[in-house]
Amino acid sequence: MQAAVIVFPGSNCDRDVAVCLEAATGTAPLMAWHGDAALPDCDLIVLPGGFSYGDYLRCGSMAANSPIMREVVAQAHKGAAVLGICNGFQILTECGLLPGVLMQNTGLNFVCRDTRLKVSNAQNAFTHLYQQDEEIIIPVAHNEGNYFADEATLAGLQEHQQIAFTYGAGDNPNGACLDIAGITDRSGKILGMMPHPERRAEAALGGEDGKRLFTGIVESLA
Amino acid sequence: MKAIINITLKSGVLDPQGKAIENALGQLGFTGVNGVRQGKLIEIDLSETDAAKAEASLTDMCEQLLANTVIENYDIQLDKSE
Numbered sequence: 001m002q003a004a005v006i007v008f009p010g011s012n013c014d015r016d017v018a019v020c021l022e023a024a025t026g027t028a029p030l031m032a033w034h035g036d037a038a039l040p041d042c043d044l045i046v047l048p049g050g051f052s053y054g055d056y057l058r059c060g061s062m063a064a065n066s067p068i069m070r071e072v073v074a075q076a077h078k079g080a081a082v083l084g085i086c087n088g089f090q091i092l093t094e095c096g097l098l099p100g101v102l103m104q105n106t107g108l109n110f111v112c113r114d115t116r117l118k119v120s121n122a123q124n125a126f127t128h129l130y131q132q133d134e135e136i137i138i139p140v141a142h143n144e145g146n147y148f149a150d151e152a153t154l155a156g157l158q159e160h161q162q163i164a165f166t167y168g169a170g171d172n173p174n175g176a177c178l179d180i181a182g183i184t185d186r187s188g189k190i191l192g193m194m195p196h197p198e199r200r201a202e203a204a205l206g207g208e209d210g211k212r213l214f215t216g217i218v219e220s221l222a
Numbered sequence: 223m224k225a226i227i228n229i230t231l232k233s234g235v236l237d238p239q240g241k242a243i244e245n246a247l248g249q250l251g252f253t254g255v256n257g258v259r260q261g262k263l264i265e266i267d268l269s270e271t272d273a274a275k276a277e278a279s280l281t282d283m284c285e286q287l288l289a290n291t292v293i294e295n296y297d298i299q300l301d302k303s304e
Contacts (some may be wrong), residue, residue: 036295055290060285065286099292101290101292104238106238108242148292148293175238
């Protein structure tokens, strides 16, 4: 199976994600640079966190229009699985692969801490190794994680079981609508989430709650 | 030809920065401020001389990059004097 991590100027945790993918697949993923216009056919593409292009204009807007993203969108439309973490989630909404937008946190502060997450849908390609409604701990680190969409879009997300993760009761760090921490497209193969599963994927990092996300998607694609 | 594009949040979309500015104005003693909304202003210098073509091109720019129409409105003003 071919996995790739897209590296933008200002990405972070791209190497952490690569470590998680290598642990799950046994081979190191391809690291693809944002300016590349070509990308070998991939089964799984990860857009990591960070501050691509300095968050200029809007978070993720510049990255969404970079040469490599035309390839990512084309492969997603052909059925490749795509995971966007934090800034990667922002990029997925900006390029139209996921609905809605990530706005500034209502508290106006950058929030960097562990959050309690509820697995709201444990049946998609990424989350099937978790239990339905299981509570896990995954850290967030963002200033623009406040998920917003109009009422019709939110109703559609609920109707089609597209809400993968929500913040635990009383633990919403950013004011996101419906406590949304992560959503998928209707196929369940494109996931965007604000929390960083790669930052809690080994016991040495304080816990392994994030690990099943990577092993889960790799098993789904095997 | 020069253009000025104003990008503002749609009504109903929460604007935490606008709210913070409103609170700060209140703390400075400015009374009667009923609301503050913060937006962006982008100036663009175009080589196009035909106003209709310039406006069409600017609309495309707004739709594809400059504004996120999920939450933002845009308003294009052309300075035709040059």
